[in-house]
Amino acid sequence: MPTTSKVVLGVSLVLTLGTVAGVHIxxxxxxxxxxxxxxxDLERxxxxxxxxxxxxxxxTLTREFETEREKRAAGAQTS
Known part of the structure; x- marks a missing residue:
């Protein structure tokens, strides 16, 4: 087998293996x-x-606060 053919075969093998490895990575x-x-996504x-x-x-807390404030205002008006 001539030297040129061996070099071409070697380069082809290296490029093929490099491509396959690159795709897997x-x-x-x-x-x-x-x-x-x-x-x-789960954390979000x-x-x-x-x-x-x-x-x-x-x-809920805001509603409770508003209700309590309204009660105090009504109590202050009746006093």
């Missing part, structure tokens, strides 16, 4: 990135639920 990185996105949903719970609690 890229797929692995893409999977990791997608997994991180799912985790961020948890924060949203917590914010809604705090908002509902704040609304």
């Amino acid at each position: 890229k797929q692995h990185l893409d999977r990791e990135r997608l997994h991180e996105s799912v985790i961020r 949903q948890a924060r949203k639920r917590e914010n809604l719970r705090q908002l509902e609690e704040q609304i």
